[in-house]
Amino acid sequence: MNPEPVSSTSRTPDPALAELERLRGSIDNIDAALIHMLAERFRCTQEVGQLKARAYLPPADPSRETRQIERLRQLARDAHLDPDFAEKxxxxxxxxxxxxxxxxxANARKASEA
Ligand SMILES: C=C(O[C@@H]1C=C(C(=O)O)C=C[C@H]1O)C(=O)O
Structure with a gap:
């Protein structure tokens, strides 16, 4: 048999539910902003990918990544966010x-061979 739930909305005071709704509204706005920021970032990186393919540059640049990780870890520390999470x-x-x-x-190579 299932145990009694620790809490149920029927026992939760209305102000707590209203506060939960308000906070979830903010979370939804932040999630939407994150998606739009990520989409914008991927638009830029797609352009970088095209440029690299045209210029015969390798897809990855580990030295740039090292600098980005250090920068992001510092930004995370300043913002009181876990730097390990930011790096991951x-x-x-x-x-x-x-x-x-x-x-x-790979597509550019195929096109140039055709
Ligand atoms: C976008 C690039 O290509 C790769 C992707 C990176 C990124 O997403 O920030 C960083 C370095 C590269 O490994 C780049 O070289 O700038």
Missing amino acids: FLAFVIHEVIRHHEAIA
């Missing part, structure tokens, strides 16, 4: 960008 997030995004750059380069 950046690594996750950059990994995807490099995958796109590799695909762009």
Whole structure:
């Protein structure tokens, strides 16, 4: 048998539910901003990918990544955000960008062979 739930909305005071709704509204706005910022970042990185393919530059640039990680870790510390989380997030995004750059380069090679 399932135990009694620790809390249920029928016992939760209205002001707490109203505050939860207000905070969730802010979270939804922030999530929307994050998605728009990420889309803008990927638009830029797609252009970088095209430029690199045209100029025969490699998809990844580890020295640039090292500088970005240090910069982001400092920004995170200043903002009281866990720098390890900031680094993991950046690594996750950059990994995807490099995958796109590799695909762009492969397509460019195929097109030049055709
Ligand atoms: C966008 C670039 O390509 C790659 C992706 C990066 C990124 O997403 O910030 C950074 C370095 C590169 O590994 C770049 O070289 O600037």
